[in-house]
Amino acid sequence: MSAPTDPDQPVLRVPGVRALVWMSLFGFAGYALLLPTAPLWATHGGADEGGAGLVNAVLMLATVAFQTTVPWALRRLGWRTTLVAGVLLLGLPSLAFLLTDQLGWILAASAVRGAGFAVVTVCGATAIAELVDVSRRGRAIGVYGLAVAAPQVFLTPSAAWVAESVGFRVVFVLGALPALAVPFAVALGRRLDDLTGAGTPGVVGAPHPSRARVLLALALPSLVLLAVTTPGGALLTFAPQLGYGALVAMAGLFGLTVAAALSRWLVGGLADRHGPRRFVPPLLALCAAGLVLCAWSITGSGPGAVGLIVGMTVVGISYGSLQNLTLVSAFAAVPDRERSVASAVWNIGFDTGTGLGSLVVGFIAAGTSFAVGLLTTAVLCAVVAVVTLVGAGRRTV
Numbered sequence: 001m002s003a004p005t006d007p008d009q010p011v012l013r014v015p016g017v018r019a020l021v022w023m024s025l026f027g028f029a030g031y032a033l034l035l036p037t038a039p040l041w042a043t044h045g046g047a048d049e050g051g052a053g054l055v056n057a058v059l060m061l062a063t064v065a066f067q068t069t070v071p072w073a074l075r076r077l078g079w080r081t082t083l084v085a086g087v088l089l090l091g092l093p094s095l096a097f098l099l100t101d102q103l104g105w106i107l108a109a110s111a112v113r114g115a116g117f118a119v120v121t122v123c124g125a126t127a128i129a130e131l132v133d134v135s136r137r138g139r140a141i142g143v144y145g146l147a148v149a150a151p152q153v154f155l156t157p158s159a160a161w162v163a164e165s166v167g168f169r170v171v172f173v174l175g176a177l178p179a180l181a182v183p184f185a186v187a188l189g190r191r192l193d194d195l196t197g198a199g200t201p202g203v204v205g206a207p208h209p210s211r212a213r214v215l216l217a218l219a220l221p222s223l224v225l226l227a228v229t230t231p232g233g234a235l236l237t238f239a240p241q242l243g244y245g246a247l248v249a250m251a252g253l254f255g256l257t258v259a260a261a262l263s264r265w266l267v268g269g270l271a272d273r274h275g276p277r278r279f280v281p282p283l284l285a286l287c288a289a290g291l292v293l294c295a296w297s298i299t300g301s302g303p304g305a306v307g308l309i310v311g312m313t314v315v316g317i318s319y320g321s322l323q324n325l326t327l328v329s330a331f332a333a334v335p336d337r338e339r340s341v342a343s344a345v346w347n348i349g350f351d352t353g354t355g356l357g358s359l360v361v362g363f364i365a366a367g368t369s370f371a372v373g374l375l376t377t378a379v380l381c382a383v384v385a386v387v388t389l390v391g392a393g394r395r396t397v
Helices: 017-044 049-067 070-075 079-098 101-129 134-154 155-167 168-174 176-198 211-217 219-241 245-274 276-299 304-333 336-367 370-391
Strands: none
Touching: 017 049, 017 079, 017 101, 017 134, 017 155, 017 168, 017 176, 017 370, 049 101, 049 219, 049 336, 070 079, 070 101, 070 336, 079 101, 079 168, 079 176, 101 134, 101 176, 101 336, 134 155, 134 245, 134 304, 155 168, 155 219, 155 245, 168 370, 211 219, 211 336, 219 245, 219 276, 219 304, 219 336, 219 370, 245 276, 245 304, 276 370, 304 336, 336 370
16 A cells, blocks of 8 residues: 555655655656667668667667566565666666667667666656555656656757767766666665565565456556557657757757646646546547647648647647556556556556657658658547547546
């Protein structure tokens, strides 16, 4: 169960939350810096659009593969050991990019980073549910979402510009920032080990429900998350390559990440008061509209750079809001003892979508154009919006 807390106490004063926020800031700083820069580094070494797309696809594939093991690691090793390993694995491989721009090396370092990112993402979301009571979970997820999004707001839009204007090596050194989060990982891990008894031999819990039932309950929130993170991953990866240069890419990414951060934070209170279900279909439709605007803007006959920036900002509203709403839904759909599983499944959906956006849109662009790739993701959002409307009467999403 979550630690009992005063319902009037600000979320940031709940023991353990500040350590989580600082760990997340450092951890996602490294992630945000390299998300657009590592694929660009691959093209610097001669890779085409498909090869560049593989970089973040491999990162996310490794992330998803290791996310399935995080609940086991928490039970066996405890929070502190797992968290320290995670921030080191996420941060230190950034320095490996200093050695070469060859695609194979970049992919290998990205896979190692994916293992660390798996730990940071699953543990971060699970920690919020363990530290804060259910009545404030939406708001707590909003605060955590700000810590996750803030590095992306300030670092992702400028990373490609810094790499091309100042030097890739500056970005790669800064990409090791997650390793500096070790003290916060230790403090947070100690708090959560005390609360949960994780990693303590001989601790026996209540019987677990059927894993199939748990996964079924999480299917619809995961599908919604997959639908919105696929275009989000594509825009985060390929914004510098959409034809308008580094400054427009920086402006578009700034619009996307600011909109995502604010919407993820603000929607938390609405989710606590009204539940998440009613907001999901219109947000998916809004995302599809933003993607259509982005695709039109890069065809040469549309509104151009301004349209691309506006379209990316519109996508960001849905991208951030649906992250919060689907995580609230995931925790509500399972028993308390399955929080780490819910977090793992949610993060797998998030990172699978990000990886698919990078991989699929990259390969579509290599064969046709980025406009066709973005329109494909718009169709995905529209289809899932219809699915959520059909399923709304049967379960909460």
